[in-house]
Amino acid sequence: MIRIKSCAKSDVSQRTLSEELLERIKASPTELHLLQDALQSVHNLEGNPKDLEKIVLELLPNTESYQDLKNWIFQEKEKVISRLRYDWIMSEPSTFGSWSYLQKAQASWERKMLRSLNAMCQELGIRLAVKRDPKQSEAILQNWTELSLVFNSLVFLCYIYCYTPTEPSIIKPVFGPKDLLEVLICIKHPNMKYTTRSATENSSNMSFPNWGLFNLPIRVKDITALSEFFSPLSIDQPQYGIDELFSPSFGLTREQEAEEVIRSKSSAAAQAYLQRGCPLGYRAQVWSLYLNVHVTEADVLHYNQLKLRIAEEECMTDQLVCKEVQLTASNDEMHFVFCDYTYQVLLPFTRDATIQEHFKTTLASAPRAVARQAHESVVFPPSGVIPFHGFSMYGK
Numbered sequence: 001m002i003r004i005k006s007c008a009k010s011d012v013s014q015r016t017l018s019e020e021l022l023e024r025i026k027a028s029p030t031e032l033h034l035l036q037d038a039l040q041s042v043h044n045l046e047g048n049p050k051d052l053e054k055i056v057l058e059l060l061p062n063t064e065s066y067q068d069l070k071n072w073i074f075q076e077k078e079k080v081i082s083r084l085r086y087d088w089i090m091s092e093p094s095t096f097g098s099w100s101y102l103q104k105a106q107a108s109w110e111r112k113m114l115r116s117l118n119a120m121c122q123e124l125g126i127r128l129a130v131k132r133d134p135k136q137s138e139a140i141l142q143n144w145t146e147l148s149l150v151f152n153s154l155v156f157l158c159y160i161y162c163y164t165p166t167e168p169s170i171i172k173p174v175f176g177p178k179d180l181l182e183v184l185i186c187i188k189h190p191n192m193k194y195t196t197r198s199a200t201e202n203s204s205n206m207s208f209p210n211w212g213l214f215n216l217p218i219r220v221k222d223i224t225a226l227s228e229f230f231s232p233l234s235i236d237q238p239q240y241g242i243d244e245l246f247s248p249s250f251g252l253t254r255e256q257e258a259e260e261v262i263r264s265k266s267s268a269a270a271q272a273y274l275q276r277g278c279p280l281g282y283r284a285q286v287w288s289l290y291l292n293v294h295v296t297e298a299d300v301l302h303y304n305q306l307k308l309r310i311a312e313e314e315c316m317t318d319q320l321v322c323k324e325v326q327l328t329a330s331n332d333e334m335h336f337v338f339c340d341y342t343y344q345v346l347l348p349f350t351r352d353a354t355i356q357e358h359f360k361t362t363l364a365s366a367p368r369a370v371a372r373q374a375h376e377s378v379v380f381p382p383s384g385v386i387p388f389h390g391f392s393m394y395g396k
Contacts, residue, residue: 012080041060106364116174128369
């Protein structure tokens, strides 16, 4: 007998969600900031009040750290729910052993990528990682804002690999969207069994799947709920940046609302505001607020460390990034001006080990390589993501 979990049970309980959020916030900058404000509130109190905890809880909502906490919860809540739902889905039983057929397809795809990468390295005589020459390191750090000039220089490429000027063109992306699409098309669910019929029968029915019928509770909104849900997209609701013609008063109103959202410092308010478009001059601030992205000294230090790793060590993926930028961004009339910014984003991305966190909620596994004179394998590239054709478009 096949047991199917109800879709209605996939909701995450508030208790589980709260416990996960409490674990995530421990020792985080958000918790430390909140603790500092709480201690400051206690320090500012006169005398020794009896109900100290209650007084502090009443004072905290007026602090800046309290709004930071609300923004943190707004962002982390979706991440926690996504991970918990992933765990729930992976534990769902099916006829042929859960999602093993997808895991096999994923493992086969990863092996194919690694074979392609290793074959290209052997063909061109390129090592996966090697120390750069001091002159190369100095050139990269000094020209960090003009990396396209550095990496597009044939002299620079020849100096690294001792190539003739025509050989760098041999480097090509490991895979492209078309390759991935072909693999996805070939994936078949175990419940799909094909039976070949005789040639005398209808050719359109040469094969057919053995389907089964299951009654599953699927939550679907009725027409009234759908109309209410999509009300922001109705004709009488203009969209900034989509509608070509709108009144000057509407544009002025959107700018005033953007300033109010920025002053509120609320991620939830920014999300609601962005649903109807945002004026160009406010997009950076409003989107940063919605994503709860604040560049701190620790972030700057982390980015500078990634820069040093790029300057000190040459990874084979650097050449994949360079080739990808040349094939896509450099040849696009709208994106070629962002080539240098693309390098400044994608190269550190390949060195950032924190990206491996995303593998916890996917079937994928990070590619690994064994270094010389080493007994254990390490993730390569450090981010666990091999650049592919079209990868540079994500950096924009």
